[in-house]
Amino acid sequence: MQNQFKTHVKNNxxxxxxxxLLLAVSGGIDSVVLMHICAAAELDFAVAHCNFHLRGEDSDGDQQFVENLSKGMEKECLVAEFNTEExxxxxxxxxxxxxxxxxxxxFDSLLEENQYDFLLTAHHLDDSMETFLINLSRGTGLEGLLGIPEQNGKIRRxxxxxxxKEIEEYAQEKGILWREDRTNSETKYLRNKIRKNILPLLKDLNSNFEQSFVNTIANLKETxxxxxxxxxxxxxxxxxxKKDSLCFDIKKIKKLSLPKAYLYKWLQPYGFTAWKDIKNLLDSDSGKKIYSEDYVLLKNRDELILYSxxxxxxxxxxxxxxxxxxHYPLKISVESYCDAELALDKSFILVDEDLIKFPLTVRKVKEGDSFKPFGMTGTKKVNKYFKDEKFSQFQKENTWLLCSEDKIIWIIGNRMDDRFKIQDTTTKILKIQTTL
Amino acid sequence: MQNQFKTHVKNNxxxxxxxxLLLAVSGGIDSVVLMHICAAAELDFAVAHCNFHLRGEDSDGDQQFVENLSKGMEKECLVAEFNTEExxxxxxxxxxxxxxxxxxxxFDSLLEENQYDFLLTAHHLDDSMETFLINLSRGTGLEGLLGIPEQNGKIRRxxxxxxxKEIEEYAQEKGILWREDRTNSETKYLRNKIRKNILPLLKDLNSNFEQSFVNTIANLKETxxxxxxxxxxxxxxxxxxKKDSLCFDIKKIKKLSLPKAYLYKWLQPYGFTAWKDIKNLLDSDSGKKIYSEDYVLLKNRDELILYSxxxxxxxxxxxxxxxxxxHYPLKISVESYCDAELALDKSFILVDEDLIKFPLTVRKVKEGDSFKPFGMTGTKKVNKYFKDEKFSQFQKENTWLLCSEDKIIWIIGNRMDDRFKIQDTTTKILKIQTTL
Known part of the structure; x- marks a missing residue:
């Protein structure tokens, strides 16, 4: 196993x-064998041990054991004690x-602070087979059948x-000692059932099951x-x-072989789960929405619009x-200004300081909001303004208003109110600027 | 179950x-329940029963049982007897x-001759789970984990x-009788192990395992x-x-995320299995080949060429x-010809009938072959001709020669031999024509 390990590490x-390297060592057989084998391969490593204080003296015994073992190998041993129950x-x-x-x-903080390149954990093939079967038993997708990954960020396995069996044989052959872990957490219980009852039966169906499993996983990963x-x-x-959103072209989605499967791939990272509703959204009325915890998916004509x-x-x-x-939800700054030119750029307005009252507020449109559009004498409902300007549902919902008390100064990025404009009588000009 | 069946059939x-419809009925519980449920759903079906004569009186008893059951339902029962051992x-x-x-x-012949639209078989969810686990135990790819398909050609399941369990409960509830199958073939043995030992354990891990499995399979199918x-x-x-071949652009293949996985998808239908060799072919010398039973994959410069x-x-x-x-391996015909014009079209030649001796032979080039190119006085090695004409490895290997005894008449589709051309003395002209 030692030579196989070296070859495997060399090739992969x-x-x-x-x-x-930082080795995560609990004191159990797997991590202790990993320690011995990394020492034999002359890798440069330190040891990290967590004492979760969940098993009284046993936990302290594990810590002591790992510390002594590290000392014997002349390796640094980092220990963290946690009040896990609390x-x-x-x-x-x-x-x-x-x-x-x-x-x-x-581990993350150790990797960062101490500039370790990689964290090594001692997961082995049986762990991976157990993970496969646990996920299968619960119901899963292809990702759940890929076993434990050999690498993931800075973690290497x-x-x-x-x-x-190979690890146990190696430990026996080399006379390696380890600490038995007597934890019986829920997952361990599930894993134990699979380990003791199901895996032996699968190995019984095919004496070469382990290699077959490795091949299966490799095939599944490719697919x-x-x-x-x-x-x-x-x-x-x-x-x-788009600037604040992603737009999905519904016509194109419908031409895909499996629209639902693609939407799953694309939207699952945003925390959506109501796949049936999302599929129905393709044919629903404009304006309909589906929510995940942090995102909104809006049907707007021929598009699905995803935004925060x-x-x-x-x-x-x-x-x-x-x-x-x-700074949030959008950037707005205010500065004094001396020139009375007209604001042609939609990113700022110039207002008469004496007419407004700080703090100004930034909010979304409310039912009944109206303003006096710059250059006009009458008032206009903000929603009517949106309609006349042909705002999409998405634009409507993402437009912010700048207000002084209950009056609208600016439909930010669009139109300012006539009441706050600079006039001949203005003595102090303010420039209010946004970077949306 | 009867109502669920109707809904499922209605929807799917x-x-x-x-x-x-043609129902495959062995006389076992699954197919007998299928028969009852199709009768209850008022589907239009006939029954097909195979007597494999593998279990003596039991086999005949099964046949008798299915015949009687069909008679009771007023359904046609077709029976075929086979000498399976022979x-x-x-x-x-x-x-x-x-x-x-x-x-x-x-079944195929019945479907065709009697114009049945579909063949129904009684495979159920446990069969599908067993197939999943059998394939998993042997090592497989994603296709092997998709369970039994609900439809496949004219077959519906x-x-x-x-x-x-649902099928057993239905049989009990309706007082349905069936024949126990005592076969113990190798697969049955494997299936029995999975059914009796492994599936109950998985169902024990998750009481809702069956539904989870159905969901898993649906997810895997999407992926x-x-x-x-x-x-x-x-x-x-x-x-x-191309006409006789497929050309794979090596530079483009190398840019793919997983060249080997794509080559697997594309070449596996042609019976290739040596995936490592095929991957190595991408970087090997021009002219190197890999064989499947019926196909050849040739590395030719920046291409892989696949041909029969x-x-x-x-x-x-x-x-x-x-x-x-x-007609095979290429089409060549011979006809008498009266006009002595020159053959400008490369698809035919005109020869002096008196100079050739039937039967002519059609074969590939051999080491040492030489001919007298039309219009030249000297002889030339065929391989030299190929080289001068800048034939690719693929073209060289796919060019046929037409010979009269041991003399080459025509490098088919390319150049004829000077010795067989029509001359002033020619009395009988033959036109030899090919459609490659």
Missing amino acids: FSELYSGR YSQKQKVSIQIAARELRYRW PLLIFSR FVLSEDASKLHYAEVVTQ AVLERKEDKYYLEQNQPL | FSELYSGR YSQKQKVSIQIAARELRYRW PLLIFSR FVLSEDASKLHYAEVVTQ AVLERKEDKYYLEQNQPL
Whole structure:
């Protein structure tokens, strides 16, 4: 196994030889074997051990064991102690998720602060087969059947081609000692069932099951990459990037082999889940919307428009002080101005300072809003203005108003109000500028 | 289940209502339930039963049972009896494959002769899950994890959404009788292991496993379609169809995300299996080849050229008689001709009948072949001619020679030999014509 490891690392992870590595070591057989084998391969590594304080003396014993082992190998050993139960309660997550979050957050900070190149974990082939079967049992897509990835960001998993049996045999052959992990968390319980009951049966059907599984995963990964290619190729045809939004051409979507599958690929990263509704949106009335936690998908004529839900929160109101430019939800600054020229550029207006009252407010349009369009004497409903200017549903919903008390100064980026314009009597001019 | 069946057929197989159907009925619970449920849905069907004579009296009992059941439902029952063991021995295939070949061959003929629109089989969800796990245990690609298809050509499988348990419950509820199948073929043995041991464990991990499995398969099918889309999109860019061959542009192949995966998609239908060699072919010397049973893949400069292995069999020799045109491997005909004009069209030559001796032969070039090019006095090696004319490796290998005894008359479609040309002394002219 030692030689196979070296060959595998040489062929697939040659970067590890020149890197400063961090090994995640629990003290269990897998990570301890990884430590021994990395030492034998003369890799440059330090050890990171998490003490989650979940098993009393056992947890401290694990820590002691890993510290001693590191000392024996003359390797630095970094230890973090966590109050996992408290974190779990505070964050309202399971103990298992708490441990994962604490662990990876710490590893991330170690990688960054200490300039380690890679984090090595000891996941092996049986872990990957178990993950496959857990996901299969729960229902999944192709991604859920790809097993555990050999690399992911700065994480490398060089034992992933080795079975649990090979690791156990290696430990025995080399007289390696380790600590038994007696945790019995929910996932461990599920994994144990699969490990003890299901995997042996599959191996019984085919004595070469492990190699077959590796081949299957390699085949599935290839098909997955092809499906990603198709997604990218059609994305380029169908989707147009606008300033604050993505526009999906419905006619083009409908010509795809499986519109729903493509929409899934494209919209799933934005947290959407109501795939049936999204498919129906293709044929629904203009103006209909579907929400994810952070995004909105709007049907607008022949397009689906995707934009941030922040733009949608009409009730939101932001305050603009004279000396404090606004950065969110859009950038607006105010400065004194001395020249009385007309604002021809839609990105700014010039107003009479004496006519407005700080703080100004920035908000979306409300039912009944009206203003006096610059150059006109009468008032006009803002919605009527939108209609006359042929604003799309999307534009309407994403246009901000700048107000002084309850009066509209500016339909930002579009038209200012006549009441605030500079006149012959104006003594102080303010330039209010936005970069949308 | 009866109502669910009707809804499912209505939504997915409405074609069945107006069709003349053939039901494959073994007499086992699945096909007998299918028969009852199709009768209840008032579908127009006949029954087809195969007696494979593999289980003595049991086989005859099954036949009797199906015949009686059909009679009771006033449905036509077609029966075929097979000597499966004899067929298996003669064809050197397993009993199981023999039975499958005999069965489907008969079904095909029934569909064609009797104008049935569809063949219905009683495969159900557990069959599909078993197929998934069998393929997984053996190693597979995404296609092997798609379960049993609901339709395939004229075959329809309307029970595929129902579990074995639902079928058993339905049979019990309706007091339906069936014949137990005591066959224990190799696959049945494997299926039994999966059915009895593995599936219950997976269902134990998730009480809703069946529905999750259905969802998983639906997801995998979508991803498979996307991967096919990518394959087709890039195929159109990379591959050029020539008369006798397909040309793959190597530079374009190398720019793909996964050249090997695309080559797999494109070449697998031609029976290739040596994927590593095929990938290496991209960087190998011009002239290198890889063979499948029926095809050749040739590296020729910046192209991979795929052509039928028939074109490759240099040892093959075909005989051309004066009154019997040749149809294979290329079309050549001979006719008497009266005019002594020059053959300007490369598709034919005019020769002096008295100078040639039938049967003529059609063969590929051999080492040492030489001829007297038309209009020249000296002889020339055919390979030298190819070189001078800048033939590609592919063209060289696909050029046929027409010979009279051991003399070359014509490098077909290219240059004729000077020795056979019509002269002033010629009395009988033959026109030899090819349509490559």
